[in-house]
Amino acid sequence: MKVAVLPGDGIGPEVTREAVRVIEALDLGISLQEAPVGGAAYKAHGHPLPSATLDIARDSDGILFGAVGDPDCDALERHLRPEQAILGLRKELTLFANLRPAKVFKGLEDHSALRPEVASAIDLLIVRELNGDVYFGEKGFRTAPDGSREGYDIMSYSESEVRRIAHVAFRAAQGRGKRLCSVDKANVLETSQLWRDVVIETAADYPDVTLTHMYVDNAAMQLVRNPGQFDVVVTGNLFGDILSDQASMCVGSIGMLASASLGERQTAHGTFGLYEPIHGSAPDIAGKGFANPMATILSAAMLLRHSLGKSAEADRIETAVGKALEDGVLGRDLGGSAGTTEIGDAVLERL
Numbered sequence: 001m002k003v004a005v006l007p008g009d010g011i012g013p014e015v016t017r018e019a020v021r022v023i024e025a026l027d028l029g030i031s032l033q034e035a036p037v038g039g040a041a042y043k044a045h046g047h048p049l050p051s052a053t054l055d056i057a058r059d060s061d062g063i064l065f066g067a068v069g070d071p072d073c074d075a076l077e078r079h080l081r082p083e084q085a086i087l088g089l090r091k092e093l094t095l096f097a098n099l100r101p102a103k104v105f106k107g108l109e110d111h112s113a114l115r116p117e118v119a120s121a122i123d124l125l126i127v128r129e130l131n132g133d134v135y136f137g138e139k140g141f142r143t144a145p146d147g148s149r150e151g152y153d154i155m156s157y158s159e160s161e162v163r164r165i166a167h168v169a170f171r172a173a174q175g176r177g178k179r180l181c182s183v184d185k186a187n188v189l190e191t192s193q194l195w196r197d198v199v200i201e202t203a204a205d206y207p208d209v210t211l212t213h214m215y216v217d218n219a220a221m222q223l224v225r226n227p228g229q230f231d232v233v234v235t236g237n238l239f240g241d242i243l244s245d246q247a248s249m250c251v252g253s254i255g256m257l258a259s260a261s262l263g264e265r266q267t268a269h270g271t272f273g274l275y276e277p278i279h280g281s282a283p284d285i286a287g288k289g290f291a292n293p294m295a296t297i298l299s300a301a302m303l304l305r306h307s308l309g310k311s312a313e314a315d316r317i318e319t320a321v322g323k324a325l326e327d328g329v330l331g332r333d334l335g336g337s338a339g340t341t342e343i344g345d346a347v348l349e350r351l
């Protein structure tokens with residue numbers, strides 16, 4: 001079993017280190033190969049996703065990814081910016097289905113931005129489409145007829161892109177509470193009207209799943225009002241990006257939410273995929289030693305479950321994280337004082 005480890009920038013290497021310690025402690029004979037990505041790769045090799053890194057990623061059974069993003073690189077031409085590395089990996093490897101689970105661990109209810117009785121009901125899964133939408137449409141700058149500058153990004157979804165993510169979401173709902181909420185903006189956008197039509201067509205294959213639809217502005221409000229109403233949420237790339245950061249604060253912190261990005265390719269061990277916390281490189285706290293590594297450790301658990309066929313070990317990691325939280329091992333993001341390594345140690349002790 002081969003895992004590519006791409007730590008990236010800012011707190012990426014700090015949180016990835018802890019997840020790697022957890023994987024190594026399980027002693028599963030996994031071979032880990034590290035490669036540069038993001039701003040670190042640009043500075044060392046002149047490109048945020050060097051072809052050698054892409055080859056290592058492609059050749060693995062699964063990828064553990066930290067985060068990319070570096071304020072020093074914000075003025076570079078877009079194709080050289082660190083963020084292009086994660087976008088490139090998702091697109092090049094056809095990782096179109098991003099699973100972002102949000103669940104309140106026992107003991108975290110009092111640390112949510114919501115009231116404990118509202119927060120304690122959260123157990124939802126956001127299925128975010130990852131290969132299309134306004135992210136990958138034609139974009140650029142142009143001059144308007146009056147001579148002023150204009151920026152544009154084309155939003156679109158093809159029928160097949162919507163259908164394949166809808167199938168993933170319906171199947172995920174079948175394995176959970178059998179409720180699927182599709183989030184769009186069909187009252188304004190044609191892209192969303194097609195999304196809604198295709199999701200409704202796909203529903204015919206899943207009569208056991210209850211499908212509802214919600215506009216994204218209402219969904220943002222409902223996530224705060226009553227997040228317990230959601231089981232599986234399926235949505236496009238941009239809406240899913242925004243709603244998942246919001247869901248993280250409902251749970252307690254962005255340092256808690258893990259993710260899996262999957263496609264259709266099967267390896268000898270499971271479904272090939274990329275695993276990363278939903279947060280970024282957090283330049284404001286990088287190098288200070290108090291980034292919360294739990295989201296990355298939980299991403300490693302998802303890697304073991306989906307890509308390496310090691311469900312029992314994935315459960316062990318998730319249980320250990322839960323125990324650490326119950327024992328009050330909280331990072332600063334959750335109002336505690338535990339540092340990055342201390343949190344890693346606490347999870348290892350409870351493994």
Ligand SMILES: NC(=O)c1ccc[n+]([C@@H]2O[C@H](COP(=O)([O-])OP(=O)(O)OC[C@H]3O[C@@H](n4cnc5c(N)ncnc54)[C@H](O)[C@@H]3O)[C@@H](O)[C@H]2O)c1
Pocket residue numbers: 011015066067068069070071083086254255256276278279280281282283284285290291292293295331333
């Ligand atoms: N997949 C990715 O690699 C990814 C995701 C999001 C943002 N980014 C990039 O990261 C950079 C910073 O973006 P941003 O500030 O908007 O988002 P961010 O997620 O990096 O940080 C947002 C806030 O959350 C805090 N935070 C994030 N992760 C944390 C953790 N594990 N523990 C404690 N606190 C944490 C940060 O300190 C910051 O205050 C940008 O360059 C952005 O493009 C990358």
Ligand SMILES: CC(C)[C@H](C(=O)O)[C@@H](O)C(=O)O
Pocket residue numbers: 083086087241278280
């Ligand atoms: C860094 C950026 C390209 C990325 C996204 O928008 O998908 C990030 O916000 C995420 O959530 O993984």
Ligand SMILES: [Mg+2]
Pocket residue numbers: 241242245278
């Ligand atoms: Mg995001």
